[in-house]
Amino acid sequence: MAVQIQSDGRTGFGSTEWSAGSQEERADAYSTYNAYCGTFSLPEPGVVIHHVELAIHPDQPGMVKRREFTLEGDELVLRTQPFDTPGGPASSELRWRRR
Numbered sequence: 001m002a003v004q005i006q007s008d009g010r011t012g013f014g015s016t017e018w019s020a021g022s023q024e025e026r027a028d029a030y031s032t033y034n035a036y037c038g039t040f041s042l043p044e045p046g047v048v049i050h051h052v053e054l055a056i057h058p059d060q061p062g063m064v065k066r067r068e069f070t071l072e073g074d075e076l077v078l079r080t081q082p083f084d085t086p087g088g089p090a091s092s093e094l095r096w097r098r099r
Helices: 023-031
Strands: 002-006 033-044 047-055 064-072 075-079 083-085 088-090 093-097
Touching: 023 033
Parallel strands: none
Antiparallel strands: 002 033, 033 047, 047 064, 064 075, 075 093, 083 088
């Protein structure tokens, strides 16, 4: 499996060169993008486990990410485990619809 998610409205560097962007611009780009890949398993109904092998975050390879999911007709809904934010616990929900 592979995941690549970015925030809307990311600011460009003005160049496609790999070395483009100031340190601050690159930090902002990193903080508005997430990517990881690996294998997955289905240990129980409605649960998928992502076994992270490669990730943009250098400490995540080897991590296990548990996701609850539902599949209803043409729509797959995936929910993350709760995580802490400055505003309190939160969770993300991703929806895919087959076309």
